[in-house]
Amino acid sequence: MSWRFSCAPLALLTLAGGSVYAQSASIHGPVAGFVFSAASHTVRPILGVPGSLHVDAALLNNVDSAFIAPGGQWALTITAGQPAFVSGLADLAPAAVSTSGLINAIDNVVWSRDGSFALLYSSSGNQLQRVQLSATAASADSPIDLSSWGRAVALAIDPAGKQIAFGVTGSGIYRFTVGQSPALLSSIAQPAAAAFDSTGSYLYVIDQDSQQILQYPASGSGTTFASLAQPDGSPALSPTGLALSGDGRYLLFADRTTPAALVYEIASHNLVNTIPLDFSPSRFSALSAGPAFLLNGDNPQEWLLVLDASQAPTVYFVPASQEEL
Numbered sequence: 001m002s003w004r005f006s007c008a009p010l011a012l013l014t015l016a017g018g019s020v021y022a023q024s025a026s027i028h029g030p031v032a033g034f035v036f037s038a039a040s041h042t043v044r045p046i047l048g049v050p051g052s053l054h055v056d057a058a059l060l061n062n063v064d065s066a067f068i069a070p071g072g073q074w075a076l077t078i079t080a081g082q083p084a085f086v087s088g089l090a091d092l093a094p095a096a097v098s099t100s101g102l103i104n105a106i107d108n109v110v111w112s113r114d115g116s117f118a119l120l121y122s123s124s125g126n127q128l129q130r131v132q133l134s135a136t137a138a139s140a141d142s143p144i145d146l147s148s149w150g151r152a153v154a155l156a157i158d159p160a161g162k163q164i165a166f167g168v169t170g171s172g173i174y175r176f177t178v179g180q181s182p183a184l185l186s187s188i189a190q191p192a193a194a195a196f197d198s199t200g201s202y203l204y205v206i207d208q209d210s211q212q213i214l215q216y217p218a219s220g221s222g223t224t225f226a227s228l229a230q231p232d233g234s235p236a237l238s239p240t241g242l243a244l245s246g247d248g249r250y251l252l253f254a255d256r257t258t259p260a261a262l263v264y265e266i267a268s269h270n271l272v273n274t275i276p277l278d279f280s281p282s283r284f285s286a287l288s289a290g291p292a293f294l295l296n297g298d299n300p301q302e303w304l305l306v307l308d309a310s311q312a313p314t315v316y317f318v319p320a321s322q323e324e325l
Contacts, residue, residue: 031090033287034059034075035297036066043068043075045092046287050308050316059094060086065107069115070286074133076109076118083120085131085138099138103127110155113198114289117161126151130178132161141178149174149182154191158200165203167191173205175216186214186222193242193253193284204251206239213251213264225251226269237262241284246291246310254281254295254307261295263313275315277305 032046032053043060046053060066060077068075072089083106085097108121120129128144146152146166154167165175166182173191174182189209196203203216204225215225228237238256245252250272251264259280263273281295290310297304306316 034068034072034089067109069111070289070291071115073115097138099140101140103129103143110157112157112161113159117157119155119157121152121155154194156194156196158196159198160200163200165194167194185216192239195242197244198248206242211236226264240281243309250313252309252313254284256280261307261315278303
């Protein structure tokens with residue numbers, strides 16, 4: 001099996017001023033995804049295909065934070081503390097959609113693979129909320145108070161939007177079906193990341209304390225999928241994000257310690273590739289339902305890293321922007 005690396009001329013962090021909704025954007029190819037820049041408070045479309053990607057003019061400006069669905073059909077934006085769902089990004093025609101009853105102080109959002117469900121979380125309020133997205137509307141469930149279980153540090157929602165999992169440090173990993181109460185799956189010390197497979201049949205969880213990937217079926221007890229333990233003297237791995245490849249053959253995550261992207265074969269449970277990274281990943285944001293993930297972008301002086309996991313996982317190294325912020 002071969003693993004390839006490629007470069008694409010992508011500049012993600014240029015600044016565009018103006019109102020929240022930009023007046024126009026040029027189209028130079030298919031929309032590959034969207035990038036939120038905290039430095040410039042903008043959301044920009046990535047246009048083209050791997051090997052010839054570029055970032056077009058900002059679609060959203062003056063945004064304090066943005067959580068963008070895979071493929072960009074929807075985004076949750078926060079401006080002056082107010083959350084709002086925005087549709088039409090994929091058509092380069094964003095529009096705010098009225099959504100009542102959203103929780104306050106949202107600081108984490110996890111999307112289902114196709115972006116039809118969003119799982120919102122407020123760490124200050126310790127509330128969780130599922131939102132279902134259709135072509136034109138966003139419908140929010142009643143919030144769930146997690147005070148009885150603890151503060152969530154890892155979140156996951158299955159592709160159908162029916163199963164939700166969250167991890168609590170010092171307590172364990174919990175899973176529940178929408179409408180039911182959370183149930184403890186396992187008393188692990190430090191859940192760091194979680195992901196469902198494409199059918200919702202299995203939940204995968206990284207326990208950073210034991211340095212293990214754990215596998216939980218829909219029923220029955222969990223088992224160890226793989227050990228992350230390093231040779232004596234090597235620092236423990238520090239994962240950011242966890243996902244399955246588009247074809248379901250691989251389980252992968254990015255590691256801050258190495259730094260690298262680690263790829264495990266689901267069938268054999270074996271580590272089949274370690275893709276070195278130039279610097280530590282700071283995020284694991286889904287760009288597309290393929291899926292592809294943006295691994296950094298906080299530092300405008302760094303090259304950007306895109307992990308394409310549509311089939312055999314590949315990392316694309318993207319030149320950093322040379323423009324002034």
